[in-house]
Amino acid sequence: MAEEKQTGQKNNTSRRDFLKTGTMAAASFMIVPRHVLGGKGFLAPSDTLLVAGCGAGGKGQSDIAMFAKSGKAEIAFLCDVDDRRSATTRKNFPKAKYYKDWRELLDKEHKHFDAMSVSTPDHNHAIIAYHGMQLGKHVYVQKPMTHDLYEARLLTEAAKKYKVVTQMGNQGASNDGTRLLSEWYDAGLIGDVHTVYCWTNRPVWPQGIAWPPPQPNIPKELDWDLWLGTAPKKDYVDKLVPFNWRGWWDYGTGALGDMGCHLVEAPFRVLDIRYAKDVQASVGSVYVDEFKEGHFPESCPPSSHITLTFPKTAKTQGDVTLHWMDGGIQPERPVELGPNEDWGGEQGNGTLFIGTKGKMFASTYSDAPTLLPKSLTKDAKAPQKWARVPGGAEGHYAQWVEGCIAGYGKTELSSSFDKAGPLTEALLMANLAVRGHSLRGGRIKYLWDNENQKVTNFDAANQFVKRQYREGWTL
Template identity: 80%
Template sequence: MTEEKDTDKTSNPSRRDFLKTSTIAAAGFMIVPRFVLGGKGYTAPSDRLIIASVGVGGKGESDIANFSKTGKADIAYLCDVDDARAAGTVKRFPKAKFYKDWREMFEKESKHFDAVSVSTPDHTHAIVAYHAMQLGKHVYVQKPLTHDIYEARLLTEAAKKYKVVTQMGNQGASNPGTRQLAEWYDADIIGDVHTVYCWTNRPVWPQGIAWPSKTAEIPTTLDWDLWLGTAPKKNFVENLVPFNWRGWWDYGTGALGDMGCHLVEAPFRVLGLQYAKDVQASVGSVYVGEFTQGHFPESCPPSSHITLTFPKTHKTKGDVTVHWMDGGIQPERPEELGPNERFGDDGNGTLFIGTKGKMIASTYSDNPLLLPTSRTKEVNVKQTIARVPGGTDGHYGQWVEGCIAGYGKTELSSPFSVAGPLTEALLMANLAVRGHELKGGHIKMIWDNDNMKITNFDAVNQYVKREYREGWTI
């Protein structure tokens, strides 16, 4: 099959106009959401949030449904590169105007919506969200916040610069379980935590494989060029969209990107973690033929064990070591856990090890437990942290309410000021994973946070900020 012509060059007039608009916005001009117009004493014409959604199939479909359930959000605009993937959402919201290209939607409709929800593959999160923020739009972005470390830092700073309400889609951040863990820790029930283990059964998609050599016919409903977006131009292959892109570095961030924001969020909240100072990794091998180790640099590995060191915080007495394990690797069961008691759930979990005890939780920080588990009912700690109404489901309503109230008026569970550093730590861990591809081996990589680079293995720094394809800018 011949490769499609590149249709997203900046020579297209509508693209030129959009880039011009974005440049003006970056210089300081901002289209202000309708509900913050006016002055002192101004009463908004409506307490409803008008949302434009980019990526409306799969997770995007459920995100939109949850916004709609709040009763305070109107889904006015839908955008997706695949008509078939978007069909269910389009049918559910027949009054919403549909676009295939988010740039065209922003160019034509930005005066008519207040906020943008981004549920696209990882490699296009940042470019959509950043341009939305430049236009003064509040943003909800699926996890991981970005594909690259540079993008995460950029969005974190942009949220403050453009004064917009932000939330990352790691709904476990609104789970009462994270707050229970924090209350136990703050009450000194388990002493000072020095070690944390987080593990997952992901990937549940192919990883550690070679890029398919055989091209395939592009579905008539899919605009493949728009799907590629910032990524390098490649021929369409089977079994990539809509799900398995997660295992390819050009588009996804592997198991860490998929589950890290869910499982590592609790240690960040409980211990006040910010930016890691070093990282090391070992990865699972793939064998092709007898005694021949496969090396597939385009694909994430089938499993990994990554160790991050975080410096002392206001909530810890010293450094904290966080272990990440994926591909089915799990830490040794704590001796305080009964032989028939579950260690996490469905292959996912988080274990905190303190000087006076241990505590565990499952996916999204569900089912928090002290060890031995009998302590959970024996220990009485006063509730000091407010719960999010609705828990994980309330994560969506919290953002909607925050957008209606306006920037700085309400507290959110995963604003970019929190989600940005969390995402950066996970993506820094992936630098150690990619170091194996560059034959760096199992070395400890030292992170210079201010300059966003590894200081002792420069080869991996190319992944801190990747090159975007021509015609796509941020």
């Protein structure tokens, strides 16, 4: 579908006011069962899930393809601000009606689909998902679930309020590895875990740099204002789209947002941790020349080491300390590894559990679960307590489709928002500590009031709990 222009005062008003009035206008639809609507081409929910894909390029492209691959989802609508990025998906699903503005999609088509996939830059995850949920749409949201701590709590509560089926796009949550690690731990193979290390080689995009100069020529295929969405109005800069936005706080959540959901998922499942009680961070320095340290608060740092403390759970004997490391920083090699043995799995990413009786390790997506020393892995025995997800990481998509068809509360999903919300909050709380360096030099420990989502000992850091949304783009 060609790019649609906003013409006429009536249309402009409709688009501008949708965020305030669209939900009320559709309220009556929310309580009408879909089978009552009927209509030409109607398929009962028990047969096919009608999906709208918001974000159709990059990861959105692969997500949409995986929903279709499940065999029980029809891609009914596509939405993307960039015609270049969405071209392949539009070609693959020619029957799907195409929009550039997700507000227009919801306003015009909310009666004609069941569920939404949201795979946009982080800063627009929550606003799209939340307005879809208010209309009774099941949602699949790419990791991290949200950009801000406030948004994560909001979506977690909205899933219950609107009774919609949810899933975050951290596919490793459906892998066998998370379940095997949990079974090993429950069988007592490594004793009581008190310390966990998670690390990544990200960022693999620019961070710790000055904001680039504006470029006068916006690609004709890109609606720059729609791409900005909730973020402050700024002139177009080159190379921010489609990937390097990850390193800027206005849009992305840095290495933690990209890889944290994949690597910290296992400790959440294995140890049943949820909300941290304090956090501290140190960050890598940037130098603009040989003698002068740079200060670029708009940009995520090139590296960081963050320490979160989680309260004792039913599966631990005391508090759990979780270390996050990015930018190539890794923990000290366990003594159980031989001098020429590597960690295993994907290089540069890992999760290490340290218990009172032993250690265990996993790679990205909880792949390659391994007891240390490695010789123990082959003969490890533990009762199977967790049902496996058919297809593992690929099955993560089909699991959501099946859950949507079954209906709210009928099936358990690997990363439904009641699980993904607390995980996302922990990662964003870690980012809060990282961003605190721009306000106060040195490293302090931020004490966290989880019920009120508030730092209690350094109020200036609370500005990072909920950012200021651009006028006309508020939740």
